[in-house]
Amino acid sequence: MFDFLDKPLYAEYGGILGAFWVTIQLTFFSAIGSLIWGTVLAAMRVGPVPIMRWFATAYVNIVRNVPLTVIIVGSSVVLADQLLWTLGGSDTREISFRLAVLGFTLYTSCFVCESLRSGINTVPIGQAEAARALGLTFFQVLRIVVLPQAFRSVVAPLASVLIALTKNTTVTAAIAGIEAAALMAAMIERESDKVLLVFGIFAVGFVILTLPMGMFLGWVAKKVSVKR
């Protein structure tokens, strides 16, 4: 029943495992990128510098309201095809991968920023005041007192963001045939007699990826929560 999976036709995707491996890599690098850029955005949004606050607010409100497909296809068409940016990639596959990671990072960081901002609001203002009163600078207060508590309180919402990101990586199929969704599209085209099975395989594949993520991060959220 599953013989079709081994057809040489699908070898360019590295087979089903290879395709999902690319999905995992896309998710991993985009998650790291979004976590960093999202934290920077959140710091700007709560910071004392008006221009930075303005920039981060405008950024989040614009980027999160643009459909992801537009961002990914846009970055491919504009950055790669028009401006000929290769992001250091040597072949099409590598360039597409890096473009996708860039696009997902730019987009997902908005949601990381907003989750983190709600987490920052859970830290009593008095603790930040006490830290300032002790002579800590704005960045020390943020880094040592506010953000560690903010992160702990938003592990669960960040898990949702991560799960959404994992599934969003399928949009990569719109610019390149490298990951799971692209392989699914190719299989649907060629295995018209097994369409349900193909859908089933990919649906289960994604659940296998995301379900443990949610469970693990749920456990982490409980483990690190700050007692008040």
Place this chain on the structure above:
Amino acid sequence: MTEQTSSATPMIKATAVNKHFGDLHVLKDINFEVPRGQVVVVLGPSGSGKSTLCRAINRLEPIDSGTIEVDGQPLPAEGRALAQLRADVGMVFQSFNLFAHKTILDNITLAPMKVRKQDKATARKTAMELLERVGIANQANKYPAQLSGGQQQRAAIARALAMKPKVMMFDEPTSALDPEMVQEVLDVMTTLAREGMTMFVVTHEMGFARKAANRVMFMADGEIVEDTTPDDFFTNPKSARAKDFLGKILTH
């Protein structure tokens, strides 16, 4: 001679300080000096501006006009210089404000290590001595939420003292405590006063004012209405507002 001049510089000096919250004029032309080593207790009804004044002294509340000097140095604007000045001004809050994700010991060693650049061993040694002094050395490795209010406030005092401040500010340090825990905090403060620490204490504890203060400032409606010795204030209040205030609190 230099020593004489420096001891003549007041620890805190406020000149023509004004502050508004919107339309509300919370500090009205405040002028006072706190000499080195003096314990000043600020009394007054709620909303009289005493907490705001306390917070203005290390610029947790910026003021609209006037100047505040700490040890002869005017308060700098936001930035590194302000952080340095704050490091010399200990502050104890009504709600303790211990860092909830750090142990008591880490709460105390944090600023000495990050601001004063002390090494960990030195900071820990000082912290343990201070915890010993405020009587909660056995709680060092617990988290704030595991301590009683009185213990948390004593830890907060130790945290402020760890910076070896020139002056200690107390913003209603016992107002959030259960009655049976008030005394343990006041005892620590009284000891501190006896040791010669310059203190600026906003409180409702009349007993502390009588026993430990050198001076009472009575505030009402954003003004300093009386500024005298505790004895004089409690036995011979001059203003109608002070008489009214004392009448309300001393009858029961």
